[in-house]
Amino acid sequence: MATSKLKFLVVKAHPHDFTHCAGTLGIHTSLGDEVTLVTVTGGAFIHNEELEDELRKPKEEQNLDIINQAADNYEEQKASELRDAASIFGITDIRILSGNEPFKKSENRDIIEQLAEIxxxxxxxxxxxxxxYINDTGPHGLTSASDIDDHVQTAYAVADALYLAASPRPGSKVPPHRIPPQAQFYPGVYFNRRDWDFSVDITDWFEQRVEAENMFKSQGHYEAFSRKRIEIAAGAAGWATGTGYAEGFVRATAELLPKISLSEYTVRAATESPLETHKRMVGE
Ligand SMILES: [Zn+2]
Known part of the structure; x- marks a missing residue:
């Protein structure tokens, strides 16, 4: 019953957000699976570290090219960074929607409709x-009442779009489409690691993750920073699961399985000696 090739839809708030699961997507495109990548905004109002840097300088030292850069130009730069970074992972179907920023579900009904169409x-x-879900946003386990997080608002918009797409529309000739909750995943970066359901071994995609990180010049990324970030982030995920580098995921709901089965990695963990594990983790 399972289809051999899978179609992935990835919906994120901003262009850089896809990188958190990019290694996993690269694995899938190289297996022949299809990936469509959507961002609900162009990201014009976030992570403009270059601009912040200039604004902090005394007026006479400011680079006017950066200070006077129009939001459109910044967005175009981000779009081209996204296309370049995504292509490293075999992703060419990229849709950048023009949601208002800060992104709020309630103010972007048209984006919800566009997502449903996609x-x-x-x-x-x-x-x-x-x-x-808002993770660890406040002290004492309290969650924030703020609604200005583009990422969470994107999740709400996606939920609405899924509802629309799954409902037969009067007058429409297109059959509804349902993505079961068991096939919906959130990148682990938004959760504590102990809450992850699984992680994907992206050891073979480490250099590509560094390269992609480095492409987001508009966000102030450069080689040493990019390498450090991926070494720490994907490296810590790998360390926790006995491999070089990994990307964690949380499922929207528990999966229904025909039986318990073990992955080849789990079987290996039972037979490998600790020294063999250490050597494998560092690529020896
Ligand atoms: Zn983001």
């Missing part, structure tokens, strides 16, 4: 999107 067009098997 779901009906692509008819994806798998969805990877922003987490609708």
């Amino acid at each position: 779901v009906l067009e692509i008819r994806p098997d798998v969805l990877i999107t922003q987490s609708p």
